Amino acid sequence: MLRIGELTVGYEPDAPVLHTVSMALPPNGVHAIVGPNGAGKTTLLHTIAGHLRPTTGYVMLDGHDITGIRTVRAARAGIALAPQGRRLWSSLTVRDHLTMTRPGAATAQEQGCGWGVDDLLEVFPALAARLHHRADQLSGGEQQMLTLARALRLAPRLLLCDEPTEGLAPTVADRIRAVLTDLPRHGVTVLVTLPQTRAATGLAHTVHVLTAGRLSDPVDPTTEHTEDLIRRHLGLTTDTEPPPRTERTTVRACHRPPTHGWHPPSQTPTPIVTRKGDQS
Numbered sequence: 001m002l003r004i005g006e007l008t009v010g011y012e013p014d015a016p017v018l019h020t021v022s023m024a025l026p027p028n029g030v031h032a033i034v035g036p037n038g039a040g041k042t043t044l045l046h047t048i049a050g051h052l053r054p055t056t057g058y059v060m061l062d063g064h065d066i067t068g069i070r071t072v073r074a075a076r077a078g079i080a081l082a083p084q085g086r087r088l089w090s091s092l093t094v095r096d097h098l099t100m101t102r103p104g105a106a107t108a109q110e111q112g113c114g115w116g117v118d119d120l121l122e123v124f125p126a127l128a129a130r131l132h133h134r135a136d137q138l139s140g141g142e143q144q145m146l147t148l149a150r151a152l153r154l155a156p157r158l159l160l161c162d163e164p165t166e167g168l169a170p171t172v173a174d175r176i177r178a179v180l181t182d183l184p185r186h187g188v189t190v191l192v193t194l195p196q197t198r199a200a201t202g203l204a205h206t207v208h209v210l211t212a213g214r215l216s217d218p219v220d221p222t223t224e225h226t227e228d229l230i231r232r233h234l235g236l237t238t239d240t241e242p243p244p245r246t247e248r249t250t251v252r253a254c255h256r257p258p259t260h261g262w263h264p265p266s267q268t269p270t271p272i273v274t275r276k277g278d279q280s
């Protein structure tokens with residue numbers, strides 16, 4: 001679904017933040033990028049989302065070159081970003097956020113598909129009770145749910161989530177992870193950045209490690225030594241015997257049932273049909 005090749009990105013000339021980053025993600029999975037502060041995780045997501053133009057390299061989505069396309073076109077191509085820090089409109093209500101955002105993917109617009117407001121409130125019931133509250137009146141967890149709901153409203157095929165569990169209570173973080181885990185069943189591929197190794201291995205089908213702008217080969221989180229391998233990529237010491245060096249890991253889709261009891265609004269794997277009148 002997503003193929004990135006030799007991507008070099010920076011904010012200043014001759015000072016790259018990402019160094020020849022390459023990555024290939026299959027569709028319908030949850031894929032994590034783990035890395036310390038300043039590694040370049042946000043820079044990578046923003047480059048995929050069209051906020052930043054790379055110096056060299058390419059970004060391909062479903063075989064189409066989307067390198068450096070503008071944000072609006074990236075949304076129409078099926079990419080949505082749930083940014084770090086949430087970036088909500090503080091004076092607008094939950095309902096405003098959900099009704100002002102419309103499906104961005106061209107196919108979704110043409111077919112009238114997407115996540116309706118009622119569907120999103122089923123996914124995030126906590127928001128239903130807060131529909132008329134302003135964003136700045138929400139808790140951190142509710143703000144994060146609204147950030148994800150707003151991104152899903154764009155009917156993405158690829159959802160980019162930048163540290164979605166940052167600063168949240170464990171139970172709320174579990175809830176967010178449960179929602180992300182289930183999105184592939186609705187045709188949404190998830191690329192999520194996380195600072196913690198353990199959270200990534202419990203959530204993702206593949207894990208990449210980003211350190212100082214350089215991306216590791218994909219790590220299969222189902223293997224026995226995953227956490228050790230990731231810790232080694234991060235340059236952390238480990239008490240256990242290091243795993244044997246393997247060839248570049250083959251990405252393996254391993255479908256896990258959601259573990260936290262969230263039931264999706266639709267049983268079909270395709271995007272949910274928008275209900276007429278849900279934008280009022």
Ligand SMILES: Nc1ncnc2c1ncn2[C@@H]1O[C@H](COP(=O)(O)OP(=O)(O)OP(=O)(O)O)[C@@H](O)[C@H]1O
Binds near residue numbers: 037
């Ligand atoms: N707008 C900007 N202008 C200049 N430098 C920037 C800008 N945004 C980020 N950087 C620099 O790029 C590097 C990577 O930052 P980035 O935010 O991508 O890392 P990160 O892995 O997401 O970190 P964190 O986990 O702290 O959010 C850092 O050195 C940061 O200071």
